[in-house]
Each structure stands twice: as structure tokens, then as C-alpha cells.
Amino acid sequence: xxxxxxSPQSLIVQKGGIxxxxxxxxxTAFDYFPWYQQFPGKGPALLIAIRPDVSEKKEGRFTISxxxxxxxxxxxxxxxxxxxxxxxxxxxxxxxxxYKLSFxxxxxxxxxx
Amino acid sequence: SAVIxxxxxxxxxxxxxSLTIQCQVxxxxxxxxxxxxxxxxxxxLIATANQGSEATYESxxxxxxxxxxxxxxxxxxxxxxxxxxxxxxxxxxxxxGTKYEQYFGPGTxxxxx
Numbered sequence: 001x002x003x004x005x006x007s008p009q010s011l012i013v014q015k016g017g018i019x020x021x022x023x024x025x026x027x028t029a030f031d032y033f034p035w036y037q038q039f040p041g042k043g044p045a046l047l048i049a050i051r052p053d054v055s056e057k058k059e060g061r062f063t064i065s066x067x068x069x070x071x072x073x074x075x076x077x078x079x080x081x082x083x084x085x086x087x088x089x090x091x092x093x094x095x096x097x098x099y100k101l102s103f104x105x106x107x108x109x110x111x112x113x
Numbered sequence: 114s115a116v117i118x119x120x121x122x123x124x125x126x127x128x129x130x131s132l133t134i135q136c137q138v139x140x141x142x143x144x145x146x147x148x149x150x151x152x153x154x155x156x157x158l159i160a161t162a163n164q165g166s167e168a169t170y171e172s173x174x175x176x177x178x179x180x181x182x183x184x185x186x187x188x189x190x191x192x193x194x195x196x197x198x199x200x201x202x203x204x205x206x207x208x209x210g211t212k213y214e215q216y217f218g219p220g221t222x223x224x225x226x
Contacts, residue, residue, distance in 0.1 A: 032213045043205055043217040044156070046114075051213075089155060095212045098169070099144050103155045 003027055004092050006104025014112050019077040021107045023090035026071065030092040034101075035064065035075050038087045047088070048075070080111045115140055115208050117218035125224045126196055133192045134221045136206030141186035144209040147179070149202045150220070156205065162189040196225045 005024045013019045023033075034049035050057045050064045050073065057064045063076040077084055090104040116139040126132050136145065145162040160168040160181055168181035183189040193200050206218040 034213075034215070036217075041222075043117075043219045046214060046216060049213065093213065093215070098161065099209060099212070099215075100146075100158060100161070101207075101215055105155050 002105065003102040004090055004104040006090050006107060008107060009105065010108040010110070012110045012112060013080045015080060015082060017080050017111075019075075019080050019084070019109050019111070021075045021088055021090065021109075022072065023074065023092075023104050024070075024072045025092050025102075027092070027094065027102075028071070029094045030102075031095055032093040033064070033066065033073050034091050034093070035062075036089045036091065038089065038106075044089060077109070080109075082111045082113050085109060085111045114214065115142055115210050115216045117206055117208055117216055119204075119206050119218040119221050121221060122219065123222040123224075125226060128197050128225055130196055131192055131194045132196065132223060133190050134204055134206070136189045136191070136208075136218055138187045138208045140210060142208040142210040143186075144215075145183055145189045146207040146209075146215075147181060147189070147191045148205040148207060148217075150205060151202050159191070159204075162191075193223065196223075198225045201225045 035047045036044035037047045038044040048059045048062050061078045066073045087106050087108045089106045091101045093101045118137045120135045147159040148156045159174045160170045162183040164183045180192045203220045205220045209215045
């Protein structure tokens with residue numbers, strides 16, 4: 001039973017466009033929401049993360065929007081570049097009792113030049 | 114952030130044999146975890162490696178098949194025992210130095226023939 005639902009499974013965007021990936025969760029005890037970027041043959045890299053007391057966080061071209069009442073959060077990649085082509089995973093962590101991360105299914109983003 | 118290395122990076126093993134994967138973190142961390150990732154799939158938690166005590170396994174994973182050691186705050190090993198082709202996967206080490214941020218190693222790509 002997947003605790004974090006992620007969509008879409010894949011998306012294609014033109015260079016310079018905006019990529020949007022959505023995630024939803026049910027467990028209101030989750031208190032940390034990271035996004036990971038994974039290139040083929042590499043381990044997932046922590047990209048950006050948010051706590052539920054904040055509605056938006058921006059780091060460079062990457063923005064997380066968080067809607068606590070709807071139990072949804074999303075990743076926006078602005079001015080998408082071919083180098084952003086990767087698989088993105090949303091995740092959620094409940095620090096207590098066991099610090100475990102629950103992952104979404106992943107979204108493969110392809111940026112066409 | 115924590116920098117995590119894994120050895121070996123890849124291996125091809127015969128069925129019935131065992132492989133031990135090593136994970137080294139460049140700083141002392143509170144939590145260490147082992148994940149499995151099938152190609153094109155999300156990450157599945159195998160177990161939490163507890164320093165000085167037995168690992169905590171997720172449903173579907175057992176100690177006899179995946180023995181884990183964690184002798185100190187920077188090192189852990191995962192053994193995949195009595196391997197079958199179904200064990201072919203990417204095995205990822207992960208670590209948290211704080212309550213929230215969690216980092217991943219580059220992975221070990223295992224093929225069982």
C-alpha cells in the first residue's frame with residue numbers, strides 16, 4: 001500500500017517550459033516532504049524539501065508548493081533544461097517513531113531541446 | 114550533507130552464493146537504511162541498520178536472507194544470502210545525520226545468474 005501517490009508517471013516538456021509533478025498523501029503525521037532526483041545509474045539525490053508549516057519553498061529553478069489541508073504537494077521545475085531529464089521521486093517522512101521515508105512511484109521527466 | 118560510498122558498485126554472482134555490500138559515510142550519522150530498487154521502479158526499504166543492535170526489517174524481508182551489520186556510526190554492511198535471479202536489483206545505502214535530511218549512496222547493481 002503506497003502511502004504517497006505520485007503523478008504523472010512520465011512527462012515530456014520543451015526546453016524552457018515548466019514541469020509539474022504532483023503528490024498526495026494520507027498520513028497526517030508526516031512532517032517532512034523531500035524530493036529526490038535520480039539520473040540513470042546513479043543513486044537518488046536530495047533536491048529540495050519542505051516542512052508542513054511552510055506553503056512554498058524555492059531553490060533556484062525548483063519550487064515545492066505544499067497544501068496541508070488538501071494533503072498534496074508538488075514540484076515545479078521552471079525553465080526546464082535538457083540536464084533536468086531524470087526521474088523524480090517525492091517522499092514523506094514521519095520522524096517519530098522510526099524516521100522512515102515513504103516514496104512515491106516516480107516521474108520520468110524528459111526535456112526536449 | 115553526508116557523502117555515502119558503496120562497494121562494490123556492481124557485481125555478477127552465481128545463484129546460491131552470497132554477496133556483502135559495504136556502505137561508508139563520511140561523517141557520523143544517526144540512522145542508516147538499506148533499500149532495494151528494481152530498474153524503473155521506486156525504492157523499497159529493506160531494513161533500518163541499528164548501531165549496536167539487530168537491524169529492524171520491513172515486511173517481506175528477513176534477517177536470514179539479508180543479514181545487516183552496523184558496527185559504528187559511519188559503516189554498515191548488507192549481505193544478500195543464497196542468491197537467486199529474483200535478487201537481481203540495485204541495492205542502496207542511505208543515511209540521516211539529522212531528523213530530516215536523508216542521503217543515498219550510488220547503489221550496488223547486482224545481477225544473479
